[in-house]
Amino acid sequence: MSKKTVKKTVKKTVQASSSSQRAASSRRKTTTSKSTASSKRSHRSTRTKSQNAARTAKKSSAASSPRRRVSGKKKSKKRIRASRLVFLFLLAAAVIGGSIYAILKFGPTVGTYTAQIFNNEKTAPLTQISHAAQVKEIQNANALDEVSVAGFSDDELRECFYSAPIDDKLKERLVKMGYADQISTDQLNYVRVLYYDFNSKPTVGEIVVNSAIAKPVENVFYDLFLHKYQIGKMILPDAYGTRISESYADNNTIGLAFNLTDDNKSDLHARGFAIDLNPLYNPLIKDNGSSLSVFPMEGQLYLDRTVNADHFIHANDYAVEAFKKEGFTWKGNVQGLNDYKHFEYGSTPASLSSSSTSSASSAGQPAQSEAQPHQDVSASPNPQQPSQEAPSLQSQEPAVEQPIEQPSLGGQTPADSHLSAQPPVDQPSIEEPSAPPADEIVINPDGTMDGESPMPVDPEIDFSYDEGF
Secondary structure: OOHHHHHHHHHHHHHHHHHHHHHHHHHHHHHHHHHHHHHHHHHHHHHHHHHHHHHHHHHHHHHHHHHHHHHHHHHHHHHHHHHHHHHHHHHHHHHHHHHHHHHHHHHHHHHHHHHHHOOOOOOOOOOOOOOHHHHHHHOOOOOOEEEEOOOOHHHHHOOOOOEEEEHHHHHHHHHHHHOOOOOHHHHHHEEEEEOOOOOOOEEEEEEEEHHHHHHHHHHHHHHHOOOOOOOEEEEOOOHHOOOHHHHOOOOOOOOOOOOOOOOHHHHHOOOEEEEOOOOOOOOOEEOOOOOEEEEOOHHHHHHHOOOOOOOOOOOOHHHHHHHHHOOEEOOOOOOOOEEOOOEEEEOOOOOHOOOHHHHHHHOOOOOOOOOOOOOOOOOOOOOOOOEEEEEOOOOOOOOOOOOOOOOOOOOOOOOOHHHHHHOOOOOOOOOOOOOOOOOEEHHHHOOOOOOOOOOOOEEEEOOOOOOOO
16 A cells, blocks of 8 residues: 555544544533533422421521510500509599699689679770789788789789778777777777788788878888888787887887887877887987997897998888888988987867867868977976976977977875976877876986886997087
């Protein structure tokens, strides 16, 4: 055979061998791919089965767990219902109790307001709540009782300042003060007021004055209350008996009073035409030349009037203005006899000298002008032995601005002294007791005091004051 033929045969053999190899390789690949696919399918099938089993287990667990949750919910519902009942019971008790309290507290006010709405004859604006019940309580309260006037209108507040005649019960209280028919009770009035005490608390006060000035006195203290003027105490002195000095020492504001000296305007106080305001801080100071006489004794602590201390009454004090507007005169500026506590009605009304004019005087109209203040025209020559006849209560003379000269107590009363103590001709006279009361306070010319009067001021103490003092 030729070489070409051999080469061709070898070539064909090689080609056939390579093709057979390729075929075998492709068969192996195909078999491998088929086995791979089969394994994948089997893996997927296994995974699907496991997933299905997990789902089945989950569903079964889910199916069993709701039963447990349902039973738990039922138990919690029972507990919630019991707590709800307790809560609702407490809430109902609170609502009912609050309603009862509100009815008791605000029922009268709401009732009054409702009555105003359906009342055709309205006496007050609907926006104004009536305090008629509170006003009535204040009118029935005791002296020194603290009260509340919050929300009161001017008219309601003014109703708390009123006056009334003297009844038998009040007369018994006057007797404890030393009343012995010095003046008819028909000429006196019991006045109820409100005032601010030293703690700025609205307080009930009482005072007895002459019926001729009852309305001016109401107006004065109403004015002082509106300006929140402070007053220490304001009750009838019957709590102190006939020891009037104790009332003054307790800083008690009074009107009608007995057993006072002429320096204290005893005749005006015995007839209810004078008022002493905060007497402890505003005492009577009499200049005797070498010494001072002070009433009450405890007022010695307040002799220096150059300081502007609390509750001192001075010329610019509002109390002076309030009393002056109603016809009163202040006696704190009388040189040598400064009575800082004392306010007296500008002139003695004619009702004292003529009973026929008592009705006009009871309306609060003075018989004389304020420019003509009351002045004693005569005095008993011996303070310890007063004359049988009281001095005249009418005078046109101006107030004395000099110290009053007192007669000696050591000598006997002149035989004709009773003539000088007689009232002027055609003037009424009022009988007084033949002997002075046992506890009468007498200021002697040397500065000492008799009766229940306190000890005199130590002459060695230097009480400096201005010339106008």
